[in-house]
Amino acid sequence: MKKLLIFIVALLSAFGAQAQWKGKEFVLDPDPLVQQKLKDWSDLKLGFFVHWGAYSVDGMCESWPIVSEDVDWLTPHKNLKEFRKYYFDLPKKFNPVKFNPEQWADLAEDMGAKYFVFTTKHHDGFTMWDSQLTDYKITNPAYPCSKLPKADVTKYLFDAMRKKGMMIGAYISKPDWHHPYYWSPSFESAGRNVNYKVERHPDWWGKFTDFWLGQIDELMSNYGKVDILWLDGAWANKDNQGQDMRMDEVANICRSKQPGIMIVDRWVGGKYENYRTPEQWIPSESQDKIYWESNMTVNCCFSYRFEDSPETNVKSGRELIHKFVDVVAKGGNLLLNLGASPQGWFNPEEVKSVKNMGQWLHKNGQAIYATRAIAPYAESNIRYTRSKDGQKVYAIALLAENEHPSKVMLPGCLASKNAKLFDVATGKRLSFSRQGNATLVNVPRKKGTDNYAIAIEINGIEKMAGKSYGKSQHAKDAENRNL
Incomplete structure (x- = not known):
């Protein structure tokens, strides 16, 4: 019964994603550096995607349990206010003592991945780098994770992956549910969106977007070469409740610090969605006239699940290869996700599947890459x-x-x-x-x-x-x- 529910959830999500896919015109960025980067990226075919944050402590869904929305795939906690306090305190228990960025890079190489995308900050606002703009971060001295030898995990992961010759992608959420000028403490949150009227409080929105631009600048300035800015939280856009994320300024920061960087303002369309990102599904027909990437999970979900979780539904190496080959034949890339554990590694069954996938690719990659x-x-x-x-x-x-x-x-x-x-x-x-x-x-x-x-x-x-x-x-x- 549990697996049936997971299947229904995936199906509903796929239908929503397909509507997003078909509803927007693809615009090819005129910047020749971006166009060249897109061509180079389309040669790589397989990316390694990792969702990791304090939510891994309990093996729960990333961010979404704190949202007050009764949607098909998530029912809010009965005492949501109390639960949010518990959730936002999870960094006090987050201590990934087994984190080894070189081991992650070896796994990426073993699975056949050629680029890496990491969740530097999900919607919950917990920042996985040493940001100078928030205390809600992995390097906060109040949290045990700050004592790790390589606590600035974004830095060390990017460095380790670059040594393997990989393109680097920084995932970051546009909304930030921990920030007091996105979810203002003056009001109850009405859901995933900003919880006040932006037109009534332009100063609040300005403070939030200044913070947002500042964090983008940190990632672009302090973490080496970044090839992809992978933005999530499509509802945060100027056509929805006036949530103008100042994307022109974002692009100016990115392109001045990282010339040719691909910006993926996913599901929004227009000039800052440099490639499309269908989630957890593969188009039924070829899409070889645009750039696109299916992002899919090895397990049921993007975040870590404990091995005995009833939700666990690990795809086999055979299934992964079949999905990957189908994506490539239709003109796309595959961004394959593993959720990292609270200790800093991955579910052994998922590791086995991706390594088996890599064994096939290392012999047959000529028919896939480039x-x-x-x-x-x-x-x-x-x-x-x-x-x-x-x-x-x-x-x-x-x-x-x-x-x-x-x-x-x-x-x-x-x-x-x-x-x-x-x-x-x-x-x-x-x-x-x-x-x-x-x-x-x-x-x-x-x-x-x-x-x-x-x-x-x-x-x-x-x-x-x-x-x-x-x-x-x-x-x-x-x-x-x-x-």
């Missing part, structure tokens, strides 16, 4: 990608557990008579036959994580999706907006 989408994208259990120069096409057969085919049919993909086909994982040449507008490939038997999917390299295509695929078509595909 590729682009190509029609027919997805047919039955087959997903297609192509090299950026259009010279190679990759077909990836997604295999069920205990499925060991000796032949794989590639519908919509007709290899030329003199084509050369290879098993990507081993480099061994594969024999094939042509069947109408499809190709039948003889494939080797796979074992272990190799059996998640079979990636096939095709050098020489006659038709894709019924379309002739000569040299001119190779060139056209390579020029496909260079996405």
Whole structure:
């Protein structure tokens, strides 16, 4: 019953996210540095996302339990005022003594991730860096976490991930439910939004947004090269109760300190949503004309859950690979989330799944990294990608557990008579036959994580999706907006 409820919640969230996806026009940023950064980012394909904060102490949902909204996926506590006090005091118990940023970076590398996004501050306002603008932070001397050798976790994580050659993303929430000029103590909170009328109290709103801009400046000035500013809390925007987050000023700070940085004002649309971020779902059709990234969880939720939690529902390495390949075939990236524990590590089953995923990627990554989408994208259990120069096409057969085919049919993909086909994982040449507008490939038997999917390299295509695929078509595909 619990898993059914989780599924229903995920379904409802997906429907809401899809409405956001379809309702806004994608605007490509005119800044050439941003455009180049987007192209580079789209080569990376897999990102490592981590939600971590004091909420991990109790293994609870991040931030949302303190909201006074009776929504489908969250029911407020009966005594919300008392619970909020308890929640905001969680940093007094937060002491991640096992935190090791180099170990996190090793895990990111093992799973095959090429960029990293960290929740520097969620909606609850607890700041995971040494901000000079608030005491509600991980380095506050009143909290035990401040005594850690590497208490400024944002700094040390960013440094460790950069040493692995990763792009760096700073997630930060636009609303801040701990700040007295977002949720003013003069009024009860009415929900996720600011709890007063901005037009009546412009001085309050000005103080809050000054604080907001100051924290953005800290992240952009003091934490090395940052490639992505990943903003959450879409309801905080000037069209909703006048919550003007001064995005032009945000962009000026970011671009002056971090030229070319991608700004992701998610679900708001316009010039500061440099790429789209569907949450916990994958588009049913290809979206290869825009930049986008599905952000998904390995477990049921974004924040940490204890191993014996009834909510625990860890995706297997096979399931992760299948979702990832589907995303890439449709033109997107995958930002894969793990919730960190109160000690500073991760659920062992989740670690096992992402490492198994990485084992497959380390052998078959040629069919994934730095590729682009190509029609027919997805047919039955087959997903297609192509090299950026259009010279190679990759077909990836997604295999069920205990499925060991000796032949794989590639519908919509007709290899030329003199084509050369290879098993990507081993480099061994594969024999094939042509069947109408499809190709039948003889494939080797796979074992272990190799059996998640079979990636096939095709050098020489006659038709894709019924379309002739000569040299001119190779060139056209390579020029496909260079996405």
